[in-house]
Amino acid sequence: MTYLTLIVLLGTTLLGATAGVLGSFAVLRRRALMGDLLSHAALPGLCLAFLVMGGRHFLGMLLGALATGLAGVGLIILVCRWTRTKEDAALGIVLSTFFGAGIVLSSIIQNQPDGGSKAGLESYIFGQAAGMIQRDVWLIGIVAAAALLLVALLYKEFKLFSFDPGFAEVQGWPTLLLDIVMMGSLAVVTVIGLPAVGVVLMAAMFIIPGASARFWTNRLGLMLVLSGVFGALTGILGTLLSAGALQQWTGIDPLAFGQTDKNLPAGPLIVLSGTAIFLVSMFFAPSRGILARLIGDLRFRLATAGENLLRTIYELNESKLPRSEAVALDDVLLRRAWSRRWARLLVAWAARKGFLSSEPQGPRLTEAGITRAAQLVRAHRLWEMFLIRGIHVAPDHVDRDADSIEHRLTPELLEHLEADLTSPAGEIPRSPHAEPEEEPRV
Amino acid sequence: MSTTTAAVPVEVHDVTVAYHRKPVLWDVDLTVPEGKLVGIVGPNGAGKSTLIKAMLGLVPLASGKVEFYGKPYAQQRHLVGYVPQRESVDWDFPVTALDVVMMGTYGRLGWFRRPGAAERLVAEQCLEKVGMSEFATRQIRQLSGGQQQRVFLARALAQDAKIYFMDEPFAGVDATTEKAIVELLQALREDGKTVLVVHHDLQTVSNYFDHVILLNMRLVAAGPTETTFTPENLNKTFGGRLTILDEAAEAVRLGDRR
Numbered sequence: 107m108t109y110l111t112l113i114v115l116l117g118t119t120l121l122g123a124t125a126g127v128l129g130s131f132a133v134l135r136r137r138a139l140m141g142d143l144l145s146h147a148a149l150p151g152l153c154l155a156f157l158v159m160g161g162r163h164f165l166g167m168l169l170g171a172l173a174t175g176l177a178g179v180g181l182i183i184l185v186c187r188w189t190r191t192k193e194d195a196a197l198g199i200v201l202s203t204f205f206g207a208g209i210v211l212s213s214i215i216q217n218q219p220d221g222g223s224k225a226g227l228e229s230y231i232f233g234q235a236a237g238m239i240q241r242d243v244w245l246i247g248i249v250a251a252a253a254l255l256l257v258a259l260l261y262k263e264f265k266l267f268s269f270d271p272g273f274a275e276v277q278g279w280p281t282l283l284l285d286i287v288m289m290g291s292l293a294v295v296t297v298i299g300l301p302a303v304g305v306v307l308m309a310a311m312f313i314i315p316g317a318s319a320r321f322w323t324n325r326l327g328l329m330l331v332l333s334g335v336f337g338a339l340t341g342i343l344g345t346l347l348s349a350g351a352l353q354q355w356t357g358i359d360p361l362a363f364g365q366t367d368k369n370l371p372a373g374p375l376i377v378l379s380g381t382a383i384f385l386v387s388m389f390f391a392p393s394r395g396i397l398a399r400l401i402g403d404l405r406f407r408l409a410t411a412g413e414n415l416l417r418t419i420y421e422l423n424e425s426k427l428p429r430s431e432a433v434a435l436d437d438v439l440l441r442r443a444w445s446r447r448w449a450r451l452l453v454a455w456a457a458r459k460g461f462l463s464s465e466p467q468g469p470r471l472t473e474a475g476i477t478r479a480a481q482l483v484r485a486h487r488l489w490e491m492f493l494i495r496g497i498h499v500a501p502d503h504v505d506r507d508a509d510s511i512e513h514r515l516t517p518e519l520l521e522h523l524e525a526d527l528t529s530p531a532g533e534i535p536r537s538p539h540a541e542p543e544e545e546p547r548v
Numbered sequence: 549m550s551t552t553t554a555a556v557p558v559e560v561h562d563v564t565v566a567y568h569r570k571p572v573l574w575d576v577d578l579t580v581p582e583g584k585l586v587g588i589v590g591p592n593g594a595g596k597s598t599l600i601k602a603m604l605g606l607v608p609l610a611s612g613k614v615e616f617y618g619k620p621y622a623q624q625r626h627l628v629g630y631v632p633q634r635e636s637v638d639w640d641f642p643v644t645a646l647d648v649v650m651m652g653t654y655g656r657l658g659w660f661r662r663p664g665a666a667e668r669l670v671a672e673q674c675l676e677k678v679g680m681s682e683f684a685t686r687q688i689r690q691l692s693g694g695q696q697q698r699v700f701l702a703r704a705l706a707q708d709a710k711i712y713f714m715d716e717p718f719a720g721v722d723a724t725t726e727k728a729i730v731e732l733l734q735a736l737r738e739d740g741k742t743v744l745v746v747h748h749d750l751q752t753v754s755n756y757f758d759h760v761i762l763l764n765m766r767l768v769a770a771g772p773t774e775t776t777f778t779p780e781n782l783n784k785t786f787g788g789r790l791t792i793l794d795e796a797a798e799a800v801r802l803g804d805r806r
Binding site: 134136259260261262263265266268269270272273275276277278279320323324325326329 | 604605606622625628630632636637638641642643644647648651654655657659660661662663687703707
């Protein structure tokens with residue numbers, strides 16, 4: 107790895123970490139697109155500074171970008187306050203207007219007799235991480251340290267303000283100032299990130315790490331740390347991919363690093379690395395990830411249906427109690443809208459739990475199975491009786507409702523139901539469907 | 549009515565509030581007595597929430613002023629506890645119930661200082677008072693609506709205030725929570741606190757509150773519940789939705805629309 111690569115790597119890592127941490131707050135406040143606005147609105151500022159200074163003046167261009175970026179934010183606030191335009195529309199209008207103006211200005215600069223090639227303004231649109239020099243990394247380092255220090259100092263204030271700005275206001279916190287500090291630091295990081303990542307993709311640096319981190323934790327502090335780590339990781343991955351790892355597949359000479367036209371651009375690769383982290387988080391994060399939720403849903407469905415199976419077998423065997431006889435699976439299927447395969451799966455589930463034993467004629471309830479099934483039947487029938495007598499639901503409508511609720515009724519609630527319905531405590535009531543002529547009178 | 553004494557928790561002088569120049573509250577004059585449970589009652593859109601937001605400086609006053617024990621709110625924030633409407637925040641926010649309750653202590657902490665063991669203890673005690681101790685470490689999304697409401701109440705308790713403002717705390721809560729809120733209100737009264745509650749269930753007004761403020765874009769009546777919560781006053785508050793004020797406000801809004 108060359109010294110140049112190391113410089114770029116350090117720069118993108120720090121940039122990614124800082125953008126990740128600050129971006130988390132923007133994501134939580136549903137202000138994710140503000141980063142997009144800031145970066146697009148910065149372009150005309152860069153160009154204006156170039157024109158005014160008569161050349162590529164580093165500090166001037168940073169200040170110019172910051173000025174027009176914040177002007178864009180201010181304009182949105184004004185448009186929303188004074189007209190009936192909604193915030194998303196205002197954002198779209200202001201963003202594209204500023205970006206359009208930036209493109210026009212940069213064309214004017216390109217067409218100047220001496221300005222064109224020197225300006226290199228087009229690199230700001232898509233970014234050119236490989237162009238980073240030591241001075242840029244120093245600046246990024248200083249901004250990163252300042253931003254992280256700010257978040258550390260104002261962690262409590264940012265947390266409160268992001269969660270409940272109204273309450274923060276009542277407690278006397280200057281919410282407008284907090285908002286300005288948050289947006290302002292986002293703007294500063296945007297502007298120093300532009301040369302590396304570019305106007306178009308800068309917003310992703312803010313949004314993706316925070317959105318990914320949210321999948322892994324329910325704690326704000328941990329989310330900020332994870333988001334910073336993810337941001338740094340995207341910077342590292344994107345830069346390495348750009349600097350050489352891809353040359354084996356693409357045949358580009360890694361020693362040509364710095365001659366950027368021969369390298370793959372780092373900005374887009376950083377963003378794509380972020381996407382990879384986001385996808386992994388989305389699918390595989392515990393409890394909030396898609397896979398974990400699918401497994402949870404499936405477990406719940408299986409347990410619910412399995413318990414319904416126990417109850418069905420119990421009712422088929424009810425007249426023979428306390429003897430427990432095997433029940434034909436066909437008889438079960440007559441009472442349940444289940445496929446044979448699903449029913450077999452449920453039998454296997456219940457057998458593994460020790461509730462059923464498999465006999466040649468079909469499944470038979472074990473001792474434990476009878477106990478569990480009796481609890482379920484009691485809950486089911488009490489709930490049915492409550493629906494019929496308590497809230498006057500038609501008897502032929504209650505079965506399905508009870509089916510889904512019986513698995514969640516707590517012991518206290520069941521006792522409460524028994525008392526309400528003057529049903530003997532702990533006993534299993536008759537089924538309201540059993541003999542129509544003995545249906546309980548309302 | 550110019551009895552600006554130090555013993556009056558909240559005094560509202562001739563307050564008018566407007567949204568987008570449409571007046572929603574007209575010329576409200578009000579004195580809230582100390583140590584009472586005060587219900588703010590009126591139909592939808594009567595400006596009940598707006599009134600307490602105006603008192604707390606959350607919406608700008610078009611005219612008038614509000615005083616807390618004789619001084620403007622900015623000087624008396626430490627005396628006030630606030631329970632906003634439950635829907636006003638994002639419950640998916642990555643914090644626990646205990647985190648939220650601890651936010652009640654932030655006002656005393658001031659800039660930069662982090663909450664420590666003392667604040668944690670306060671928050672735990674407040675959660676206990678609303679019967680939520682066992683849910684302290686739950687992320688707030690994993691709580692039922694009533695439990696979320698109790699977390700908000702605990703946060704207000706952690707503010708350790710003299711005057712409490714509660715915006716619809718009874719809205720959409722379960723029986724357990726309703727009972728917990730009622731017990732809490734009574735405990736606060738026993739401690740000599742003043743509590744203002746935006747309330748919409750007319751059935752329970754007489755049971756819960758000593759004092760009522762009847763509101764419908766203007767102050768209809770305010771006073772002790774026995775003498776003020778009368779059929780006649782209720783009729784004035786709820787009867788005839790489209791009052792002259794309504795029409796006047798609409799005229800102002802239309803005149804403003806270009």
